[in-house]
Amino acid sequence: MEIVRRPQLKSTAIDRGVPTLPLYRTTPSLEVRLDDFELYAIDRLRVLTGISDGLSRGKRSEEMEKLVTAMAWIFRPVAELWKANMRHPQASELMSKDIISHFVLRLVYCRTEDLRKWFLSMETALFRYRFRLQSAEAQRAALAEFQLPYKAVTAAEFEAIKDKLTLVARSINQTLPAADSIFYKVPFQEVPELVAGRRVFLSDGYAYVAMIQVVSLVATQFRSLLSKALTLTNRKWMSTIREQEKDRLTPIVEALSTSYVGPDYSVGREFGEVSLKDIDNVAKNSFPLCMRHLFDKLREDHHLKHWGRMQLGLFLKGVGLKLDDAVAFWKAEFSQKDYTPYSCQKIISLTPSVGDHHGCPYRHFR
């Protein structure tokens, strides 16, 4: 990886043993194998796509936090990396697959306005949910790291405005400020979302932000820094990296931005979830529209063209139709070859033509 800046050598929370959330301020300087370069990026892309999916389904904050926790295994430190870079003074932080994958994806997603926008939104969302899951001390450390010029409200100030702070908390159904509550005093321009929702007390141009609202502050800062970094990365990519790396990283980077990483259907199942006798019922009630259409057509015509068979057949495998049942179902039309069921992206990309019934109804059907 390119060395952009030497990582700052200072006593960080890591040294004190507090697990930190990486802020991706500086590029790590270590060696990464080309394969890992791609693999780590794909894993992170899975996480970001999972978030994108969750958000578009309108999941609430608690659900999103659960989702992020479930995907956190992706960011566990990697043993091989550790061994290779043990000599490095800040090995512990830099070992993180988390950090490497983030910087790889910066290269991938810096290249157009749309890519940047998507990456920015998903990384900020990821950061926000991870931040909420951190301990109070880790959160304070992050605030300091960002060098946000926000002052903690003094005890005297707090007493003077305590009743107003209480009113605000009650108006938004938040826990009431107690004697030991920490509030930050911030210029109102820094927290537009909180101002817009009347979720903070304002006085003389300052917003009084509760610790639990600090997430917003930090996320805004994170987003702003990342946005600037992406612009710089893009410039560097266009001016030097793309050409320099045309035989090595560039093809990988370009391929990564077009690959869709959706839910992983490649996980095999041991149990039959759907049995042959139930299949008509299940098809009617639970199949996605594209599969239901194929199924109905098959029942009607007793025939499906090749892609239709592929799409439906692999779907049936994916939902757990036992092999014997499947064979019986297809009456020897099903092949022994082990294919992976198609993802939405793949189905959308298969254009049906005359006589075909496969494809995505939302994309292909009128």
Next chain:
Amino acid sequence: MVIEEAVNGKDDMLIDGQMADQVLPSGFNLNFLNLYYAKLFPYGDIFKWMSYGNDGKHPACDKSYFGRRELSFTLENDIYLRFLSFNSVSELEKGIREKCPFKIDIGPVYSVDPSKRHAYAQSGENVFKPVERELIFDIDITDYDDVRYCCSGADVCLDCWPLMTAAIKVINTALRDDFGFRHILWVYSGRRGVHCWVCDGKARRLTNEQRAAIADYFRVYKGSENSKKKVSLTGHALHPFLVRSYTEVLKDLFEQTLLSSQQIFSTEDRCEKVLEMIPDESVAAELRGRWQKRSSGSKDDINAVRWEHLKHTLQSGRHKGQGLRRCVEEIVFSFSYPRLDMEVSKHMNHLLKAPFCVHPKTGRVCVPIDPVHCHEFDPTTVPTLSQLLQELNSGGMGQEGDNDWDRTSLGESVRFFRSSFLEPLLKACKEEMESAYNSKLQQSKNSLSW
């Protein structure tokens, strides 16, 4: 005499040529407007304002600043000229007097001279963009049509004008106390509303996102055709800003003024409109039943009486519904809380009519309003174009170099504009400019030292 020409040239309405007794036809016409622009429009003050101190001699002054401000003219026949700019006060005056616009709008300060924007289009990256713009608000009484019964549409009267007064008080207090702004100008829009210009440097540099946040902070009314209840105050308490607005302005406005001036409970339809805002049908039914048994002979104002019934019923604690907690406040807010045009405030490139324009439909001048004494402001006595020209006419010959506006009712407005808005603003701009300049000097000195 020019005025005689203006009158006789256009309309043969006068028979007598007696100057002193002339009754000028009321209203608005191009000749009058020409005279207004020739004698009364305060070019110097507008120029000084828009320059924000950059027209001075200090080395920190940006001579290009005024020239990067967009203005637009709406001419007779609705011809609209955008992206106009002027480099000096004399160019400004010349431009306005030549074109005699029916309306002058002020836009943002751009990164480059707006009239030369096409030259920069080739460079690709967003070189032509707004860099500074006052934080502005537009409040129009027609947005309250569903809660005012005295007038509708373009009309405004002294029964509904208090809604504007309340809007000024609520917003002005919040801009000062909550947001810390100091240089705020309120202007009569000429017919049926008010405009607000927040001119602090901090305000001019706000991003669109921050402007939208401020507009949303002020937003309470979420009206549409489909919802019966357009104000919804959820939560166990009201935000301090809403509490202050309610206790200092809106409660009294509603109870002391609107109840009777709008006759809010005087007919069955109007009562029903309020009852629809109560989420608990049993409460509404109880009140409806009580009011149907109309007892004649009561000397007290029926609106006040019914309001007391309603408050008592909702606040008695007998009914414990989820939505009833803040129902009384919601009703008061529905009738009285400021309704802003959100779009005007959210975007830097939104244009707004300049103060001291004349409204073509009413002939009234867009004069500043003193927020401290806004309850004394009477839109029906604002100077009109013809009135001003009449005053000029009969004011006698002044000394050379005198300000003509001083001899008319406009004098009061211009003096107010200067003393309570322009002078403090320019003083602050000068201080800001000097301190920024000095700290930059200091910084470069520091970087030079080894």
